Structures are given as structure tokens and as C-alpha cells.
Amino acid sequence: MIVRRSSREIECMREAGRIVAEVLAMCGRTAAPGLTTEDLDREAEALICKRGGTPLFKGYRGYPKSLCTSVNEEVVHGIPGPRALKEGDLLSVDVGVRLNGYCGDAAVTVPVGRISPEARALSDACREALDAGIATLEPGMRLGTLCRAIQEFVEARGYSVVRKYTGHGIGREMHEEPQVPNFFTRAMGDVALPEGTVLAIEPMINAGKADVEVLSNGWTVVTRDRSLSAHFEHTVAITKNGPDILTLERT
Numbered sequence: 514m515i516v517r518r519s520s521r522e523i524e525c526m527r528e529a530g531r532i533v534a535e536v537l538a539m540c541g542r543t544a545a546p547g548l549t550t551e552d553l554d555r556e557a558e559a560l561i562c563k564r565g566g567t568p569l570f571k572g573y574r575g576y577p578k579s580l581c582t583s584v585n586e587e588v589v590h591g592i593p594g595p596r597a598l599k600e601g602d603l604l605s606v607d608v609g610v611r612l613n614g615y616c617g618d619a620a621v622t623v624p625v626g627r628i629s630p631e632a633r634a635l636s637d638a639c640r641e642a643l644d645a646g647i648a649t650l651e652p653g654m655r656l657g658t659l660c661r662a663i664q665e666f667v668e669a670r671g672y673s674v675v676r677k678y679t680g681h682g683i684g685r686e687m688h689e690e691p692q693v694p695n696f697f698t699r700a701m702g703d704v705a706l707p708e709g710t711v712l713a714i715e716p717m718i719n720a721g722k723a724d725v726e727v728l729s730n731g732w733t734v735v736t737r738d739r740s741l742s743a744h745f746e747h748t749v750a751i752t753k754n755g756p757d758i759l760t761l762e763r764t
């Protein structure tokens with residue numbers, strides 16, 4: 514069942530989303546060669562708390578940190594630790610915040626110092642694929658339209674879409690219905706998205722093949738062929754005026 518959010522609830526999610534956006538902007542500015550991913554996590558958690566929010570990921574199924582930091586061939590769920598970032602790394606940062614009982618969730622992929630043209634192109638394609646997906650949102654649309662738009666955009670650039678992980682509905686909980694794959698399946702074609710639906714849309718795309726595996730820490734997802742991966746995510750409401758992105762710093 515898809516929960517429709519009132520405009521009052523959507524404003525609560527925007528408040529959570531603002532903190533999410535502020536954390537991601539801070540991470541983008543701070544990420545530099547020599548900084549460890551746990552340094553970034555500590556700063557992120559401090560900022561979330563300073564704004565009155567709670568880290569959404571910490572403690573979720575035993576996840577130990579506030580951020581996910583996924584470097585290069587890591588797709589998602591990289592655990593912040595003593596690894597120092599280095600020049601040329603492609604860093605995906607994912608963060609969720611709960612504020613006054615409502616959730617926001619977003620991710621960006623950022624360069625560490627100067628990155629290769631290949632890494633830049635992959636990251637650009639992922640961000641643009643998310644934008645292309647968001648642009649399809651209107652009340653009453655089919656979920657399949659969104660999924661297909663993302664998949665077609667990514668594959669037209671010659672990249673692959675990760676199938677093992679998906680986006681999701683979001684509200685009072687981080688993961689609500691519906692699942693939001695970044696590829697088309699027939700079942701998605703039948704799901705209607707009414708006004709008030711709020712989705713966390715999050716394409717994960719690989720330079721090589723779509724296959725992924727989970728490392729022995731039980732969390733970190735990597736590409737099977739160890740090709741580069743990128744990840745962008747926004748929490749977005751479907752309103753009568755179209756898409757309303759809730760994970761922005763100021764709107």
C-alpha cells in the first residue's frame with residue numbers, strides 16, 4: 514500500500530531533507546585526499562545532531578555508522594572507516610535523517626581531487642539519469658514510466674543499472690512501499706502513483722556489468738567486475754504541480 518502524504522507531512526519531510534542536503538554539501542566540500550571516511554562520518558553525525566535530527570542509518574539492521582561512503586568499485590553501503598581518500602577517487606556518500614518523525618534520504622557521488630574523464634562521465638550520467646527519472650513524475654502516473662526513463666537514460670550512455678538494489682517509498686520509515694527499481698519490469702507498469710506519493714529515487718550505475726557482490730563485512734556492495742560505480746539519490750514528492758524535490762538545501 515502506498516501512503517499518500519499531506520502537504521503538512523511533505524513539509525516535515527522537507528525539513529529532514531534540508532539537513533540531508535546540508536550534510537551532503539558539507540561532504541562534497543570536505544572530501545579531499547588524506548581525509549578518512551570515518552572523519553567524514555564523524556562530521557556528518559555532528560551536523561545532523563546540531564540540527565536536531567537523528568541519523569537514519571545508524572542501528573538500521575545493525576549498520577554501525579551515519580553515512581555510507583562507497584569508493585570507486587564500491588556501489589553502496591560502504592562503511593566509513595580508517596581508509597584515507599586519495600586523489601582521483603570517486604566517492605559516493607549516502608545519508609538519511611529523521612526529524613520530528615519524518616525521514617529524508619539522499620546520496621551524491623563526488624570527486625576526490627582531480628578524477629579521470631571516465632569517472633566524471635559515469636558520475637554525470639548517474640546524476641542526469643536521476644534528473645530524467647524525476648522529470649517523469651506526475652500524479653496518477655505508472656511506476657514503470659519512472660523506472661524505464663532511468664534505465665533508458667543509463668543504457669543509452671553505455672552503462673549498466675544495478676538490479677540487486679532499488680529505491681523505495683519513504684515517509685515515517687526509511688523504507689516504505691513501493692520498491693523503486695531503476696529498470697523496467699512488467700509488474701511496475703501496473704502500479705499507479707497518486708498525488709502525495711513520496712519516493713527515494715536512487716540510480717546505482719556501473720561502468721561495466723550490472724552484477725554486484727557483498728564483501729565479507731556483510732555490507733559493502735562492490736561491482737563483480739570491479740568497474741567504477743556511481744550513485745545519486747533524492748527524496749521526491751509527487752504533487753499536483755509535478756515533482757517536488759525534498760532533499761535540497763533551500764527552496
Ligand code: MF3
Nearest residue numbers: 569570573576581590607618
Ligand atoms: N539509501 C540507502 C537505502 O535507502 C541507504 C541505506 S543504508 C543502511 O537503502 F545502512 F541504512 F541500510
Ligand code: CO
Nearest residue numbers: 618713715746
Ligand atoms: Co535510499
